[in-house]
Amino acid sequence: MNNIWGDMAQYDPVTWNWVIAVYLFMAGLSAGSVLIGIGMRWYSKDNKTESPILKAAAIVGPVAISLGLACLVFDLTKPFHFWLILINYNFQSVMAIGVLALLAYSPLGIAYGLIVLRDELPKWGLGFLSPVAEMLLGWRKAIEVLLFILAIGVGAYTGFLISAMNAYPMLNTAVLPALFLVSGLSAGAAANSVVALLMFKVDSHDNELSRMHALELPVMATEIMFLFMLFCALYFKGGAAALALASLTTGVWAGVFWIGVVGIGFGVPLVSMLMPAATRHTRGAMLMVACSGLTGVLALRHFILYAGQSYIY
């Protein structure tokens, strides 16, 4: 404190920190994983057996959202009063609507996971859950459709959450929910392939896995286009919005963007497509590409949250 008006610490515009960035990542990852898992089941000819991708989504979906919600609750200043948010609703608030969506999404995700993994449960010593899974099986279609719709909502919600704040030019943009939904899809696909490869020992030439892989390029192209749209919107809006573009050239978040988001997140998967097919389809190569995709999405959430909050109108 070296001025006469007092401490300035509370006026730092960066209010939400990395814990929230991890939550935004986890929620997007969970939603993307579920969307890909269910979506591919609908497009697959074989509906009798549970594909390794769907089984992976059945694990990634509930686990990621649970970890994300844990981050969210423990980031509250009154974590043990979190129940207040479950009984008081202000429907003008994006967060209140998100709480409702998550309140339905999380248990449905677990229920759907039990259905998909019903044959694995006894193998993991969770046989006591089998009757529950069998009971839920009759509701499969309804749960599946509802979970799919809610997953779109949850994926986009994390974008709406921060774009609702008109104090920050970079966050207050229409493209953010779409960007987060799409980058959630690429994270979900990556996580699904990691889990399918490691837990369900799927062959790296598996048909479903290759089909999911084929989604990656269009998803990534859409992501790049949305990012380009975001920066263009800021540039042409001018004033404080254009000043926020300095985050691409200065400071630590420029490094996170160019190295993390562009280099690791987009560069590594794109360059890997130039490798000979034999190398590209090995387990190791696929795991490496998936992990760099996940790192890129995590970096994107950090960049948007921190750089976005650093520039204020």
Next chain:
Amino acid sequence: MNKRYVMVHDENKCIGCQACNVACRSENGTPEGVTRLQVRVEGPFGDAPNLHFKYHRVSCQQCEDAPCVKVCPTGAAYVGEDGIVTIKEDKCVGCMYCVAACPYKVRFVNPETKATDKCNFCKDTRLARGELPACVTVCPTDALTFGDANEPDSEVAKLLNTKPSYQDKTHLGTKPRVYRIPTKRGGIES
């Protein structure tokens, strides 16, 4: 007619003495390290010898369209019947959404209650007793005027009708109720 409490800060009269800041702390028991109200001394602007400072009051702007109220998930941040934006401490979970959403960055987490906190024009204390907010009463140069702008004969209504004033960040559509009378460069004529 509805009340429309506004505050006018005359930046010509302000000398940046922080008496308002101290009175606010004492009236509201604001804990160490956080602040509801501060007057930032910005500048000097201009070329010597015609330098001037700007006195910038930083406190809740009591927006008529308040972003903090819109984003609050539990309704802890609310607009009272008197139009004043306040916080129901026991409904606040401390998600910091309002702190982030406030374009004026005047909300903070009170380290004692763990709820968000900010200026509410001394609503529960002095205003409830029919007194003026602490900052207004204590100001040695009478730079602050407070009252109901919907009352045509009130001092604030007259002031806003006769002097040029501005508000901060009006382009965000928040309709702040803290008005500022800009400094006339070159000192006060007597």
